[in-house]
Amino acid sequence: NAGVTQTPKFQVLKTGQSMTLQCAQDMNHNSMYWYRQDPGMGLRLIYYSASEGTTDKGEVPNGYNVSRLNKREFSLRLESAAPSQTSVYFCASKPGAEETQYFGPGTRLLVL
Amino acid sequence: RKEVEQDPGPFNVPEGATVAFNCTYSNSASQSFFWYRQDCRKEPKLLMSVYSSGNEDGRFTAQLNRASQYISLLIRDSKLSDSATYLCVVNRNAGNMLTFGGGTRLMVKP
Numbered sequence: 001n002a003g004v005t006q007t008p009k010f011q012v013l014k015t016g017q018s019m020t021l022q023c024a025q026d027m028n029h030n031s032m033y034w035y036r037q038d039p040g041m042g043l044r045l046i047y048y049s050a051s052e053g054t055t056d057k058g059e060v061p062n063g064y065n066v067s068r069l070n071k072r073e074f075s076l077r078l079e080s081a082a083p084s085q086t087s088v089y090f091c092a093s094k095p096g097a098e099e100t101q102y103f104g105p106g107t108r109l110l111v112l
Numbered sequence: 113r114k115e116v117e118q119d120p121g122p123f124n125v126p127e128g129a130t131v132a133f134n135c136t137y138s139n140s141a142s143q144s145f146f147w148y149r150q151d152c153r154k155e156p157k158l159l160m161s162v163y164s165s166g167n168e169d170g171r172f173t174a175q176l177n178r179a180s181q182y183i184s185l186l187i188r189d190s191k192l193s194d195s196a197t198y199l200c201v202v203n204r205n206a207g208n209m210l211t212f213g214g215g216t217r218l219m220v221k222p
Binding site for chain 1: 120157212214215
């Protein structure tokens with residue numbers, strides 16, 4: 001049982017490049033989330049998916065798109081990376097009834 | 113004003129000390145409250161939920177004051193391994209979205 005996994009662990013992009021951050025969970029959780037964490041800002045919700053087939057915007061969705069590919073996988077795409085998207089990105093999941101979220105190890109992204 | 117506010121610290125305390133953190137939240141409709149712990153360059157992990165009557169888990173005690181809209185975390189007999197950032201987390205509607213405070217950094221020294 002690996003929990004929540006994220007790939008890649010680190011990535012360096014140039015401004016304007018695109019990339020997809022991958023997230024998968026093997027706990028059969030219904031809901032999945034993408035956050036970014038910046039110094040002094042705490043964790044901010046980008047997008048979430050309450051269940052397979054649905055996605056909703058969070059607090060800071062601009063510049064991002066998501067896909068809930070199936071119950072296990074929830075990907076985050078940056079179509080045209082900007083230096084303001086330099087951050088640590090965390091994926092999380094939670095079971096249907098509980099409120100506790102379980103986080104992946106994070107992806108550190110640097111946009112030059 | 114941020115929805116969930118914490119003193120960023122750092123709180124520097126000696127081993128064995130008792131330390132307390134507070135967190136304030138702005139939305140009176142908030143329903144659920146948590147403390148998460150985050151180690152340097154790691155993901156956040158649930159430390160404990162916060163119940164209306166207050167709750168204790170070993171050396172950790174959490175309290176909720178709905179009237180004043182704050183949550184506290186008390187750590188007794190601090191250990192070196194308690195050094196981390198503690199995140200105050202609020203769920204303002206029953207369901208899917210958590211709001212995180214910026215975290216309070218604790219450093220426990222020998």
